[in-house]
Amino acid sequence: GAVVSQHPSWVICKSGTSVKIECRSLDFQATTMFWYRQFPKQSLMLMATSNEGSKATYEQGVEKDKFLINHASLTLSTLTVTSAHPEDSSFYICSASTSGRTYEQYFGPGTRLTVT
Amino acid sequence: GQNIDQPTEMTATEGAIVQINCTYQTSGFNGLFWYQQHAGEAPTFLSYNVLDGLEEKGRFSSFLSRSKGYSYLLLKELQMKDSASYLCAVRDPGTASKLTFGTGTRLQVTL
Numbered sequence A: 001g002a003v004v005s006q007h008p009s010w011v012i013c014k015s016g017t018s019v020k021i022e023c024r025s026l027d028f029q030a031t032t033m034f035w036y037r038q039f040p041k042q043s044l045m046l047m048a049t050s051n052e053g054s055k056a057t058y059e060q061g062v063e064k065d066k067f068l069i070n071h072a073s074l075t076l077s078t079l080t081v082t083s084a085h086p087e088d089s090s091f092y093i094c095s096a097s098t099s100g101r102t103y104e105q106y107f108g109p110g111t112r113l114t115v116t
Numbered sequence B: 001g002q003n004i005d006q007p008t009e010m011t012a013t014e015g016a017i018v019q020i021n022c023t024y025q026t027s028g029f030n031g032l033f034w035y036q037q038h039a040g041e042a043p044t045f046l047s048y049n050v051l052d053g054l055e056e057k058g059r060f061s062s063f064l065s066r067s068k069g070y071s072y073l074l075l076k077e078l079q080m081k082d083s084a085s086y087l088c089a090v091r092d093p094g095t096a097s098k099l100t101f102g103t104g105t106r107l108q109v110t111l
Helices: none
Strands: A004-007 A010-013 A019-025 A032-038 A045-051 A067-073 A076-081 A090-098 A101-107 A111-115 B003-005 B009-013 B018-025 B032-037 B044-049 B053-057 B060-065 B070-075 B084-091 B099-101 B105-110
Touching: A004 A090, A010 A019, A019 A032, A019 A090, A019 A111, A032 A067, A032 A076, A045 A067, A045 B099, A076 A090, A101 B044, B003 B084, B009 B018, B018 B032, B018 B084, B018 B105, B032 B060, B032 B070, B044 B053, B044 B060, B044 B070, B070 B084
Parallel strands: A010 A111, B009 B105
Antiparallel strands: A004 A019, A019 A076, A032 A045, A032 A090, A067 A076, A090 A101, A090 A111, B003 B018, B018 B070, B032 B044, B032 B084, B053 B060, B060 B070, B084 B099, B084 B105
16 A cells, blocks of 8 residues: 555656656545655755645745646645756655655655756 | 765675664654665655664664664665665654655665
């Protein structure tokens, strides 16, 4: 149980275009979802926290107008990278937690974004 | 602020025991997690400590001292598949399960 999926697993886009990444909890309802970014050989950096039906809370230094997060249902959150630039190339990972298991986050397999 | 430190890289021999340390200075604390991450993959949960002491789970054990802001992950009977990054993360008490990750330790297991 507690499976989280992400789609796509990898994507290549041209500079200036937008890319949407989906994060789904497959067998549980995720009251909270988290979006992380990870650059090569670095640790995970939290970008934002989203709760179903409310606006996401962004970490300091993360542009909310560039990284649009929508958490429309208890099983789906989306991250849209708008007007992508090469420096946005990274590994994006989502995780989900549920109110029933407050101490553990379940991570998705990640999405590798390359902006050319 | 949040400051979580780990050694950057470690090397150990197959069959041996290795200890990966994590020190933290955070504005709040509500538990410490250890995750394993293979290259290009998502982190997988290894252990969770919220009280002082040792938690054992098979070949993996994790220790916590809240007064010292210190934890370690102990891996026994190392196998080649244990070559991965190991991430220490502290949970924020202000939010249900917001995590701040440490710098991560890349472990290389050799023959």
